[in-house]
Amino acid sequence: MELGDRPLCTVVHVAAGVPAASEFWPAVDGVVIAGQGHGSPLGAVLGRPDAGELDSIGPGELGVLDRHRVVAATPILADTEREMLLAR
Numbered sequence: 001m002e003l004g005d006r007p008l009c010t011v012v013h014v015a016a017g018v019p020a021a022s023e024f025w026p027a028v029d030g031v032v033i034a035g036q037g038h039g040s041p042l043g044a045v046l047g048r049p050d051a052g053e054l055d056s057i058g059p060g061e062l063g064v065l066d067r068h069r070v071v072a073a074t075p076i077l078a079d080t081e082r083e084m085l086l087a088r
Contacts, residue, residue, distance in 0.1 A: 033063035039070075 025045045033039060033054050042065065043051030050070045054063030061072045 030064070030066035033057065033065070039063060039065075 036057055037055055039054030040052040043049050051065050053070050057063045057072045061074050064071050064073055
């Protein structure tokens with residue numbers, strides 16, 4: 001399967017911040033942001049100033065950025081799933 005002009009690839013990368021220099025980040029097809037303040041730094045790396053809209057996602061929201069859109073979304077999780085994600 002292809003997405004645009006490149007083969008589809010799934011990679012999960014969890015980071016507390018956006019690395020300033022990396023060949024990986026400018027080539028991503030989509031990013032999910034789980035905390036406030038990551039949109040603008042990500043937008044700077046990807047050349048997507050619209051990603052700044054995700055800086056102020058609310059509690060329980062995820063920011064989703066792909067080649068075509070920037071959107072805040074509220075995932076619907078079962079209580080067990082939510083507990084697993086929030087367990088520390």
